Amino acid sequence: MSEAASPALTRRRFEPLWRLAGRRLALIPLLMLIVSLAMFVLLHLGRGDPALDYLRLSGIAPSEQAVATVRHQLGLDLPLWQQYGQWLWNALHLDFGTSYITGRPVLLELLNYLPATLWLVAVAFCVTVVFSVLLGVIAGSYPERLPDHLVRAVAFLGVSLPNFWLAFLMVLVFSIWLKWLPPMGYGGPSHFVLPAIAISVMTISINARLLRTSLVEVAGQRHVHYARLRGLSPSRRLRAHILPHALLPLLTASGMAIGELIGGAFVIENIFAWPGVGRFAVEAIHNRDFPVLMCFTLLMTLVYVLANLSVDLVHAWIDPRVRRRTQGPAPGGEHA
Amino acid sequence: MSEANVSESSSSTSHKAWRMPLWCRTVTTVIGLMLVVVLVGVALLAPVLSPYDPNAVDVVHRLSPMSAEHWLGTDGLGRDVLTRLMFGARLSLGTVAAILALVFAIGLLIGSLAGLAGGRVDQYLMRGADLFLTLPTFVTAMCLIGVLGPGMGSVIIAVAVTHWAWYARVVRVLVMSIRERDYVQASIMCGASRWAVFRHHMLPSISAQMLILLTLDLGHMMLHVAALSFLGLGVSPPTAEWGVMISDARELIWTQPGLIIWPGLAIFASVTAFNLLSDGVRDRLDPALKEMHG
Numbered sequence: 076m077s078e079a080a081s082p083a084l085t086r087r088r089f090e091p092l093w094r095l096a097g098r099r100l101a102l103i104p105l106l107m108l109i110v111s112l113a114m115f116v117l118l119h120l121g122r123g124d125p126a127l128d129y130l131r132l133s134g135i136a137p138s139e140q141a142v143a144t145v146r147h148q149l150g151l152d153l154p155l156w157q158q159y160g161q162w163l164w165n166a167l168h169l170d171f172g173t174s175y176i177t178g179r180p181v182l183l184e185l186l187n188y189l190p191a192t193l194w195l196v197a198v199a200f201c202v203t204v205v206f207s208v209l210l211g212v213i214a215g216s217y218p219e220r221l222p223d224h225l226v227r228a229v230a231f232l233g234v235s236l237p238n239f240w241l242a243f244l245m246v247l248v249f250s251i252w253l254k255w256l257p258p259m260g261y262g263g264p265s266h267f268v269l270p271a272i273a274i275s276v277m278t279i280s281i282n283a284r285l286l287r288t289s290l291v292e293v294a295g296q297r298h299v300h301y302a303r304l305r306g307l308s309p310s311r312r313l314r315a316h317i318l319p320h321a322l323l324p325l326l327t328a329s330g331m332a333i334g335e336l337i338g339g340a341f342v343i344e345n346i347f348a349w350p351g352v353g354r355f356a357v358e359a360i361h362n363r364d365f366p367v368l369m370c371f372t373l374l375m376t377l378v379y380v381l382a383n384l385s386v387d388l389v390h391a392w393i394d395p396r397v398r399r400r401t402q403g404p405a406p407g408g409e410h411a
Numbered sequence: 412m413s414e415a416n417v418s419e420s421s422s423s424t425s426h427k428a429w430r431m432p433l434w435c436r437t438v439t440t441v442i443g444l445m446l447v448v449v450l451v452g453v454a455l456l457a458p459v460l461s462p463y464d465p466n467a468v469d470v471v472h473r474l475s476p477m478s479a480e481h482w483l484g485t486d487g488l489g490r491d492v493l494t495r496l497m498f499g500a501r502l503s504l505g506t507v508a509a510i511l512a513l514v515f516a517i518g519l520l521i522g523s524l525a526g527l528a529g530g531r532v533d534q535y536l537m538r539g540a541d542l543f544l545t546l547p548t549f550v551t552a553m554c555l556i557g558v559l560g561p562g563m564g565s566v567i568i569a570v571a572v573t574h575w576a577w578y579a580r581v582v583r584v585l586v587m588s589i590r591e592r593d594y595v596q597a598s599i600m601c602g603a604s605r606w607a608v609f610r611h612h613m614l615p616s617i618s619a620q621m622l623i624l625l626t627l628d629l630g631h632m633m634l635h636v637a638a639l640s641f642l643g644l645g646v647s648p649p650t651a652e653w654g655v656m657i658s659d660a661r662e663l664i665w666t667q668p669g670l671i672i673w674p675g676l677a678i679f680a681s682v683t684a685f686n687l688l689s690d691g692v693r694d695r696l697d698p699a700l701k702e703m704h705g
Contacts, residue, residue: 114558237682247664334547334548
């Protein structure tokens with residue numbers, strides 16, 4: 076590619092990493108503001124009356140006077156923009172209100188549950204990376220041969236399996252029949268095995284397929300042909316010339332994978348009695364516990380945005396073409 | 412550039428490789444189609460095929476094993492499992508159909524608006540679509556249900572809202588490419604209004620292509636619906652729904668694993684069917700799809 080010709084020119088055309096990070100970080104408050112506003116409007120225009128929900132959850136009979144008191148207490152008698160302003164002001168002081176059910180501060184409650192979910196997602200992410208690279212390389216090294224077809228068949232089944240059903244099947248086999256692994260609970264490494272696999276099967280399947288396609292595509296490029304002409308061994312070609320390029324689309328995809336894994340974790344937590352944020356949130360949805368819902372959505376937005384940002388930064392660090400200021404063809408754009 | 416290289420490489424490396432014959436691909440697609448037809452048939456004929464009421468509680472015969480009367484046994488309340496599976500197919504397919512209709516409508520509306528209006532409107536709409544493309548679908552759907560309140564209607568809306576963006580992009584590209592065709596230009600010159608051009612020249616072909624493309628996401632959407640109802644965010648318990656059936660049977664996993672295995676198998680089989688079908692569609696449309704993604 077021609078832009079590598081003049082180093083002086085190149086340096087000016089690429090944005091420094093810290094600037095990219097700063098620019099993206101600066102957008103986060105704006106995003107949170109938009110998300111919170113949208114949530115707030117939808118929650119308050121939607122069906123149901125928070126005051127009635129509050130009374131129901133507190134076990135107080137909804138007499139007219141009680142409703143009026145609670146309305147005033149929760150600030151529901153103010154105009155909507157004032158309510159939002161008040162909520163925002165409190166939120167800026169990290170006060171997201173108290174849960175209608177437990178009566179405890181929402182943020183503390185959620186932060187209490189968050190680590191378990193994040194650990195699960197982190198482990199599942201590592202599992203995803205290791206196995207999708209392994210399977211993708213196996214399939215991509217033998218395109219249209221038996222290993223390729225096997226991996227593709229497995230990946231096809233993987234994207235069709237409901238993760239919660241897979242979790243039950245694994246509990247049935249490995250916990251109930253073989254008694255190898257604990258059927259539920261949160262604790263040592265053995266507790267992580269089943270939930271992490273159940274969540275990551277879907278992302279492994281998607282990413283292995285992606286890597287396979289990208290490997291086959293890169294293997295057909297001229298520099299790889301040249302490497303072969305120079306007499307490099309297949310394994311050397313794979314390591315030095317094919318994989319570094321072929322892995323880039325996978326890096327972008329792993330940002331999406333994090334979202335999928337978080338979603339999977341929310342479902343799986345319910346099966347393994349995992350003390351995570353997902354179980355708490357599902358309960359809050361059932362009970363229409365508004366403060367919890369608001370804080371949960373914002374917290375998840377933050378987690379997801381930060382996770383994606385770190386993936387993007389790694390991407391930009393490895394492949395400076397991403398940081399090009401002028402709008403050129405994005406790297407990996409051919410594979411997307 | 413890369414296209415040329417790929418064909419170059421496959422011609423040079425594949426002289427010994429065994430390629431999957433084309434009919435193989437067709438066969439898997441046909442199997443998928445047949446499975447879908449069976450599924451739809453079972454869903455439509457459920458009341459005829461089964462002598463039982465899916466919600467009839469029969470405490471005397473609770474948890475009975477597989478037998479001639481109850482092919483897959485009965486559940487914790489003595490309800491016939493096979494009957495409930497068949498009625499569950501109705502709900503699953505109905506939900507997915509509703510989601511499809513909604514995605515179709517939103518995608519068509521926003522995509523064609525962006526494609527026809529162009530300029531600022533196009534830019535903002537597509538920025539919005541990009542936002543929805545990057546959001547994690549399941550978590551967003553969950554938050555939306557939190558806002559709307561649990562229920563099957565909310566599930567339908569939430570899944571549709573998290574899946575329309577890609578279709579809107581496709582519709583936009585289609586609109587823009589059709590607009591440049593000679594016959595469209597000719598009819599504009601003859602004084603046809605924008606609406607008339609859209610209605611007569613764009614809508615038919617775009618709708619047809621969208622219907623085909625919508626098969627691509629069916630399996631994925633079905634998994635979402637199943638997972639959301641498993642969490643109890645969809646239908647309320649007495650209704651026969653696959654995800655709810657699994658959730659209901661979770662305490663019985665130690666003694667009656669069948670109650671979890673069968674509904675899961677039903678979800679798995681129908682998602683597989685739709686995915687086989689969509690793989691076939693993808694194979695046929697691959698170059699066109701790539702173009703739209705870019």
